[in-house]
Amino acid sequence: MTDDFGAFVPGERFRVEGKPGGPLSGLSFAAKDLFDVAGHVTGGGNPDWARVNPVPTRHAWAVQRLLDAGATLIGKTITDEVSLGILGENPFDGTARNPRAPGRVPGGSSSGSAVAVAAGLCDTALGTDTGGSVRVPASFCALYGIRPTHGRIKVTGMMSQAPTSDTTGWFARDAETFASVAAVMLGEAIPAELPRQLVIADDAFAVADTAASVALQPLVERLGRVIGTISHERMASQGLVGWANAQRTIQPSEAWETFKDWIDRVNPRMQFSVARNLAAAASITPAERARAQSVRDAARARMRALLPPGTILCQPTTPFPAPLCGQALSVLDPLRERITRLACHGGLTGVPQVVIPGSTVDGLPVGLSIIGGWGSDATLVAVARALAN
């Protein structure tokens, strides 16, 4: 029996052939268990979600898009419970094993999709990213990964968490595959022309462990040579902690709105940490949400100013490589908080972000991220491809 690294939801390996003759013919893909696949329950990483929701009769938009382009679906992958998690430890479906960092978490919530691609079980895989759920596992598993511009990719048939932050993304091991999938998903050719201005986000590098920042320097330097002009800026002039706090207000309060009726009706089983965070979200006040919204407005204005066409920004995707599996909450909670400081701007401002692999700390992967203005998704993919050549 082939080792599948626990990437797939138990019982959810199958084949749905892609249409012949498409641009992705010959490629295989997997879908996070948040995407509808006709005839398969959308489990959402939680047995009480799977239990009470009907089996979908249609594929999610993103699944159909890849099938139509010729890729073959090979199964559904494990997710953190109802996408609420950034480390990928799921006590119900199991924790997918990180092939690039044994004994360490895969990252989440798109944990199984990242592991399936990293282990070579498929060429690409669909994930979702609300607060870092593609970017973090891409960083921890040495993959290309994208969080597209918010609203760019249709979320029809994708289980929602926090609608103003939810996006559909994907992973690949190599830049060519990543670009081929991107062209299909974005419906746009990957351009030859690259941005000419690189902003290094000093405050984001300051959040990372020194070892991670140092490890990323060779990649940053290559990126600088590919792009041309380099400048240094603070991404969040008032501090990334303020942005993180705003995202940690908006996202959970929207998640509570999304899940509260289900919770009330079903009283679902959950990991303590997931239930705790949702229960805390239930008591976020309108005044707190309003304050967070004003931080969001300012962050969006800041990103517009920082990222005119032709300019991209780079930062460490995560402050460190994957933490060890099975650590105590009191150890993990502060790590989650630091991860959020580097990932919060995605949900908060909606800008696209691409993760580029290639750096390691003591042999453990950590990804470099490039970020562009709204709608610059294809340009970011082009940069990733150029950097690989």
Place this chain on the structure above:
Amino acid sequence: MTDDFGAFVPGERFRVEGKPGGPLSGLSFAAKDLFDVAGHVTGGGNPDWARVNPVPTRHAWAVQRLLDAGATLIGKTITDEVSLGILGENPFDGTARNPRAPGRVPGGSSSGSAVAVAAGLCDTALGTDTGGSVRVPASFCALYGIRPTHGRIKVTGMMSQAPTSDTTGWFARDAETFASVAAVMLGEAIPAELPRQLVIADDAFAVADTAASVALQPLVERLGRVIGTISHERMASQGLVGWANAQRTIQPSEAWETFKDWIDRVNPRMQFSVARNLAAAASITPAERARAQSVRDAARARMRALLPPGTILCQPTTPFPAPLCGQALSVLDPLRERITRLACHGGLTGVPQVVIPGSTVDGLPVGLSIIGGWGSDATLVAVARALAN
């Protein structure tokens, strides 16, 4: 296959024979899955408790006591998760089915023990009562049940929840069996002499549904004839809501102390409501605990004044019969709050309480409770027996 009403933990029906020739020879019993039985994991109603705790090598004190007296142990019964629940709905081990009120909850947390006795699967069963966990299922399943004086029965080998409220109790279908077990557990003969003064707790009857209060009247009148003098009093001069709030401060904050290291280490799976309540308990402040303690001190003084030797009090055990299974949290939470108003004084003041079956509302059982001063356990059992003759 005999229907066991889902009373037992899956895989935990077995036999440990009692010593020959004891006072309980010929009787069978079950133990709530909070009591250690040598060679069987103490599951505590939660898979992540069972998973990380060693298999005990000795029986709990209460289990050994019944075995030594000749009773035969036939298995371990389902409990609400880590005894945090009053309705008996357990999504992990399953919800035991109430034989006396089909489609309705059994009551908890000693749900399986109550169901096993009510269904005639054994003669008696051990439960625990911290905030009502013997009394409520006794009421819902038409059983005799006791919450002994706090500290009266050794809790060695019993999984703790909130130490200043935890007690070991038991159930029986008939008063004679109930009294036989009581004599063994209390180490004291059940006296012939009965109290002479009955206090009817008007404020407790006011908490109950009118239908339940009316249904209990014939039993109250028989009790009055057995005891002699009757008076009416308010149990809590400042109101039962204040007592309930104090118990809902002290008990959860102790439970958090009991479980916080396990939660931190394991991040256990739990029902949302259990995790939510523990998470809320984590933020109870020392000042809130101190205020609750002063309410507890006053409640204890009030009980001492109300219940001199020779006086007992009666009240409805629960405000209503067993609610329907599977209702929404928003329906159940207010019901739980009302149940606590009638059950809080047990944990808060430590006085013993015996549940007497015999009344029904629309065919659904609801129990009458009698309460005495500290150490009057055997006297309460004597009253229950006298009432049955």
